Amino acid sequence: xxxxxxxxxxxxxxxxxxxxxxxxxxxxxxxxxxxxxxxxxxxxxxxxxxxxxxxxxxxxxxxxxxxxxxxxxxxxxxxxxxxxxxxxxxxxxxxxxxxxxxxxxxxxxxxxxxxxxxxxxxxxxxxxxxxxxxxxxxxxxxxxxxxxxxxxxxxx
Amino acid sequence: xxxxxxxxxxxxxxxxxxxxxxxxxxxxxxxxxxxxxxxxxxxxxxxxxxxxxxxxxxxxxxxxxxxxxxxxxxxxxxxxxxxxxxxxxxxxxxxxxxxxxxxxxxxxxxxxxxxxxxxxxxxxxxxxxxxxxxxxxxxxxxxxxxxxxxxxxxxxxxxxxxxxxxxxxxxxxxxxxxxxxxxxxxxxxxxxxxxxxxxxxxxxxxxxxxxxxxxxxxxxxxxxxxxxxxxxxxxxxxxxxxxxxxxxxxxxxxxxxxxxxxxxxxxxxxxxxxxxxxxxxxxxxxxxxxxxxxxxxxxxxxxxxxxxxxxxxxxxxxxxxxxxxxxxxxxxxxxxxxxxxxxxxxxxxxxxxxxxxxxxxxxxxxxxxxxxxxxxxxxxxxxxxxxxxxxxxxxxxxxxxxxxxxxxxxxxxxxxxxxxxxxxxxxxxxxxxxxxxxxxxxxxxxxxxxxxxxxxxxxxxxxxxxxxxxxxxxxxxxxxxxxxxxxxxxxxxxxxxx
Numbered sequence: 001x002x003x004x005x006x007x008x009x010x011x012x013x014x015x016x017x018x019x020x021x022x023x024x025x026x027x028x029x030x031x032x033x034x035x036x037x038x039x040x041x042x043x044x045x046x047x048x049x050x051x052x053x054x055x056x057x058x059x060x061x062x063x064x065x066x067x068x069x070x071x072x073x074x075x076x077x078x079x080x081x082x083x084x085x086x087x088x089x090x091x092x093x094x095x096x097x098x099x100x101x102x103x104x105x106x107x108x109x110x111x112x113x114x115x116x117x118x119x120x121x122x123x124x125x126x127x128x129x130x131x132x133x134x135x136x137x138x139x140x141x142x143x144x145x146x147x148x149x150x151x152x153x154x155x156x
Numbered sequence: 157x158x159x160x161x162x163x164x165x166x167x168x169x170x171x172x173x174x175x176x177x178x179x180x181x182x183x184x185x186x187x188x189x190x191x192x193x194x195x196x197x198x199x200x201x202x203x204x205x206x207x208x209x210x211x212x213x214x215x216x217x218x219x220x221x222x223x224x225x226x227x228x229x230x231x232x233x234x235x236x237x238x239x240x241x242x243x244x245x246x247x248x249x250x251x252x253x254x255x256x257x258x259x260x261x262x263x264x265x266x267x268x269x270x271x272x273x274x275x276x277x278x279x280x281x282x283x284x285x286x287x288x289x290x291x292x293x294x295x296x297x298x299x300x301x302x303x304x305x306x307x308x309x310x311x312x313x314x315x316x317x318x319x320x321x322x323x324x325x326x327x328x329x330x331x332x333x334x335x336x337x338x339x340x341x342x343x344x345x346x347x348x349x350x351x352x353x354x355x356x357x358x359x360x361x362x363x364x365x366x367x368x369x370x371x372x373x374x375x376x377x378x379x380x381x382x383x384x385x386x387x388x389x390x391x392x393x394x395x396x397x398x399x400x401x402x403x404x405x406x407x408x409x410x411x412x413x414x415x416x417x418x419x420x421x422x423x424x425x426x427x428x429x430x431x432x433x434x435x436x437x438x439x440x441x442x443x444x445x446x447x448x449x450x451x452x453x454x455x456x457x458x459x460x461x462x463x464x465x466x467x468x469x470x471x472x473x474x475x476x477x478x479x480x481x482x483x484x485x486x487x488x489x490x491x492x493x494x495x496x497x498x499x500x501x502x503x504x505x506x507x508x509x510x511x512x513x514x515x516x517x518x519x520x521x522x523x524x525x526x527x528x529x530x531x532x533x534x535x536x537x538x539x540x541x542x543x544x545x546x547x548x549x550x551x552x553x554x555x556x557x558x559x560x561x562x563x564x565x566x567x568x569x570x571x572x573x574x575x576x577x578x579x580x581x582x583x584x585x586x587x588x589x590x591x592x593x594x595x596x597x598x599x600x601x602x603x604x605x606x607x608x609x610x611x612x613x614x615x616x617x618x619x620x621x622x623x624x625x626x627x628x629x630x631x632x633x634x635x636x637x638x639x640x641x642x643x644x645x646x647x648x649x650x651x652x653x654x
Contacts, residue, residue, distance in 0.1 A: 005591055006323070006591050009587075009588070009591060009593070010326070013326055013330070017329070017333075020333055020348075023348060024347075024348075027345060027347055028345065029343070029345060030343060030345075033343065036617075037616045037617055037619075037620060037621030038612070038613045038616040038617055038621070039343070040340035040342075040343050040345040040347060041347075042612075042613075042616070043336065043608075043609040043612060043613075044333075044336050044347060044348070047329060047332050047333050047336065050329045050332075051326070051329045051330070051333065054322055054325045054326045054329060055326055057322055058322040058323065058326065061322070061650070061651070067591050067592055069590050069591065073380075073381070074379050074380065074381075074590075075378060075379055075380075075381050076379070078378050078379075079375055079378050079379050079586075082375065082378065082554075082558065083375075083579060083583065086558065086562060086575070086579050087576065087579060089562060089575070090562070090572045090575035090576050090579070091572070093566060093572060093575070094572055102559065102563070105555075105559065105562075106555050106556075106559060109554070109555035109558065109559075110551055110552060110555055113378070113550065113551040113554060113555065114551055115549070115551035115552065120552075124552060124556075132563075136567070142208075142567060144567075145570070
């Protein structure tokens with residue numbers, strides 16, 4: 001018997017709901033609230049049961065039409081590259097600063113998506129971010145931490 | 157009411173707010189034209205910007221984006237048979253054949269006039285319906301609100317699931333689960349934070365919307381290898397033809413508009429139904445209204461067939477504001493995003509909004525008229541040029557969407573944990589999208605989670621822990637009866653087809 005991907009996802013959701021229910025039961029409520037008709041864990045407990053109920057039904061009932069996804073035509077490589085670039089962006093934005101990290105993020109994203117027109121790539125990275133920063137910093141007065149630009153004396 | 161209209165006009169017609177409507181309509185049209193990206197993505201990308209404005213201006217901007225996105229969706233439906241949003245699928249049935257017959261300009265004009273008329277007529281209905289319903293809803297109590305939220309969630313799950321009701325209900329529960337993360341509002345007890353300080357304030361609404369819509373839609377486009385800008389590239393300036401309608405076409409359009417407006421508005425008011433159902437319903441009903449000769453033209457470029465869904469989907473957009481403004485309960489995923497944004501401003505929409513913040517209540521209604529006029533005079537002649545702007549390759553478009561998503565959330569919290577959490581949620585959402593798990597129920601549930609728990613808390617405390625409150629009041633019982641009806645109907649459909 002072949003188990004469909006939707007059933008596997010539903011099974012994962014069932015496990016998640018069971019874990020949620022377990023964690024909800026572990027919530028420490030105040031002593032005077034333990035026997036109250038409603039406390040901090042009441043609603044999450046109901047949600048845990050609801051999640052298990054719907055996921056259980058999805059697992060048990062036969063599927064109307066099996067959702068088929070052709071993984072061979074999906075471009076996982078590019079998506080993984082983009083996710084790595086985003087994580088890298090998140091890791092560097094505070095340390096390196098908004099300007100450089102954002103510009104590099106955009107430049108790398110264009111490159112890994114297949115763009116090779118370097119002139120356009122450069123215009124839509126460094127100058128684009130500079131204009132965006134000017135709008136935020138200068139026009140909307142939103143502070144952006146940027147140690148590099150601060151070191152260079154461009155921003156205060 | 158006259159005083160309210162004047163307050164609304166005063167706010168809506170200020171230079172700043174007109175500029176916001178123009179910007180919103182323009183930006184919404186651009187996003188709406190891109191297949192795969194809908195009004196929720198457009199509004200999600202706008203939220204961080206709206207926090208820089210006052211609530212009325214923010215909501216006006218979002219409403220403009222909403223209308224623009226619906227109009228933009230019609231354009232790609234008509235010109236290349238690729239609906240930008242589900243609400244404009246019915247538009248392509250007759251809009252695309254018209255474009256193939258060399259009447260693309262006329263089809264766009266019919267769509268624009270019908271959208272304008274549908275939206276305007278529905279806004280007039282809203283003008284009268286909203287204050288009256290606000291007064292009635294003042295008598296609503298916690299059990300009624302709780303029941304209404306259950307009804308809203310069930311209805312959205314039923315209508316957005318396309319026959320996959322259980323998947324939609326699972327998404328709704330997941331949304332409620334995510335809403336419970338963070339400190340309990342009453343006791344401040346941390347829940348599901350796993351001793352992580354970054355989670356103690358809960359998960360940001362903007363983060364969830366950005367991750368499940370803007371970011372995951374962008375990742376899905378890359379994953380599937382589709383090019384959303386192909387729509388724009390396919391549009392030729394020369395091939396549009398005249399946008400002038402002849403006497404017969406005008407007559408047919410005028411006949412269709414009133415009945416489709418009524419259908420659209422009523423469907424829009426219903427929780428969960430939205431513009432997709434409104435447009436299909438109006439299309440089907442219009443087919444029954446016309447004579448045999450006209451009926452045969454349906455699907456081959458009928459003016460009635462194009463005007464009906466276009467009128468209805470815009471009327472439904474206005475209608476969907478009724479439950480949001482009067483009950484504080486959104487009837488669709490898009491208005492749920494707006495509710496989340498309003499809550500971010502510290503404003504609780506509902507029956508009291510009419511009294512506590514009349515400038516917001518009325519200015520949103522009045523800005524709808526302004527938005528409709530702007531869509532008509534700005535977008536119709538500019539559509540080919542907007543399309544040119546849109547011919548941006550996806551190699552630039554996708555990084556820009558990701559950039560605005562990540563930057564948007566970073567600027568709100570200056571916390572990199574939020575960026576990583578957003579990436580995580582987006583990856584999960586992208587996987588779920590592949591297997592047709594709908595996202596609107598998740599967003600609606602996430603927005604309603606806090607309110608739902610609060611109303612359940614009050615109801616249970618008043619009834620001393622008994623669930624009698626579910627049927628003690630006739631109103632609560634009626635609302636729950638509707639919920640059970642929808643639930644049973646959906647279960648029956650699912651089981652019957654199995």
